[in-house]
Amino acid sequence: xxxxxxxxxxxxxxxxxxxxxxxxxxxxxxxxxxxxxxxxxxxxxxxxxxxxxxxxxxxxxxxxxxxxxxxxxxxxxxxxxxxxxxxxxxxxxxxxxxxxxxxxxxxxxxxxxxxxxxxxxxxxxxxxxxxxxxxxxxxxxxxxxxxxxxxxxxxxxxxxxxx
Amino acid sequence: xxxxxxxxxxxxxxxxxxxxxxxxxxxxxxxxxxxxxxxxxxxxxxxxxxxxxxxxxxxxxxxxxxxxxxxxxxxxxxxxxxxxxxxxxxxxxxxxxxxxxxxxxxxxxxxxxxxxxxxxxxxxxxxxxxxxxxxxxxxxxxxxxxx
Numbered sequence: 513x514x515x516x517x518x519x520x521x522x523x524x525x526x527x528x529x530x531x532x533x534x535x536x537x538x539x540x541x542x543x544x545x546x547x548x549x550x551x552x553x554x555x556x557x558x559x560x561x562x563x564x565x566x567x568x569x570x571x572x573x574x575x576x577x578x579x580x581x582x583x584x585x586x587x588x589x590x591x592x593x594x595x596x597x598x599x600x601x602x603x604x605x606x607x608x609x610x611x612x613x614x615x616x617x618x619x620x621x622x623x624x625x626x627x628x629x630x631x632x633x634x635x636x637x638x639x640x641x642x643x644x645x646x647x648x649x650x651x652x653x654x655x656x657x658x659x660x661x662x663x664x665x666x667x668x669x670x671x672x673x674x675x
Numbered sequence: 676x677x678x679x680x681x682x683x684x685x686x687x688x689x690x691x692x693x694x695x696x697x698x699x700x701x702x703x704x705x706x707x708x709x710x711x712x713x714x715x716x717x718x719x720x721x722x723x724x725x726x727x728x729x730x731x732x733x734x735x736x737x738x739x740x741x742x743x744x745x746x747x748x749x750x751x752x753x754x755x756x757x758x759x760x761x762x763x764x765x766x767x768x769x770x771x772x773x774x775x776x777x778x779x780x781x782x783x784x785x786x787x788x789x790x791x792x793x794x795x796x797x798x799x800x801x802x803x804x805x806x807x808x809x810x811x812x813x814x815x816x817x818x819x820x821x822x
Binding site: 515529530533534537538543545555556559563567568573583584586587588590591658659660661662 | 700701702703772775776778779780795798799801805818820821822
């Protein structure tokens with residue numbers, strides 16, 4: 513059986529209170545997979561994100577993008593996986609690496625110089641737009657949503673037309 | 676979500692609306708939550724009336740009072756209601772994390788929710804240290820039992 517990936521979230525804070533507790537619980541995930549090259553070698557970040565996961569009773573892993581692609585097929589049936597990545601580019605790398613992602617939630621993408629506001633929490637530049645639309649084009653369900661159960665805004669050309 | 680258990684958060688000053696603001700950043704607050712500030716100038720009786728008004732709207736339903744301080748006025752006033760009804764429970768000194776953890780869980784009764792709030796409060800306090808082993812096992816290449 514292919515890995516059971518419940519959801520993939522793009523969040524530039526990776527795992528924090530809202531992600532670790534709210535999303536993990538709402539999804540009923542039992543494994544948070546942080547796919548991020550820097551976090552995979554940063555003990556402090558791992559310690560801080562593990563604290564959040566522990567309180568939800570979920571396991572947590574910190575893998576590089578490459579390792580995630582290499583081993584995702586080894587996931588056990590019992591593992592209900594919630595992947596967290598930092599950027600649309602990283603999500604794209606996973607999808608291009610055949611990680612079986614069906615749905616992507618766009619969470620926090622902070623403001624930076626040259627980025628256009630899409631929602632209060634999502635700012636996008638030309639590179640982000642290219643990656644997001646690529647992902648939408650693969651047939652993956654991709655949407656902006658703050659909290660589980662909240663309003664979903666589908667990511668498409670229309671939504672990103674001002675970028 | 677606990678759509679059947681009404682939660683009344685109350686505390687000194689802006690504790691309740693402060694908790695509301697914090698929860699708002701973290702999750703979608705269920706409609707079953709109410710936030711009652713006990714502010715300067717309010718008497719015990721004013722607070723009692725505020726609680727009573729909420730309880731009147733939810734007669735016969737499960738009620739949980741979440742108060743800031745053991746022995747404080749919000750706690751003492753809430754206790755008057757808790758002692759009179761099997762459907763009404765009261766906790767004091769529980770934290771933001773415990774509320775957040777329980778919002779997405781189901782409970783059969785206010786009593787079960789109260790127990791969970793106390794448990795999660797205890798598990799959610801910590802003195803930071805890098806020594807504590809994390810649950811993560813990143814360097815293993817043994818994936819016989821999953822990743």
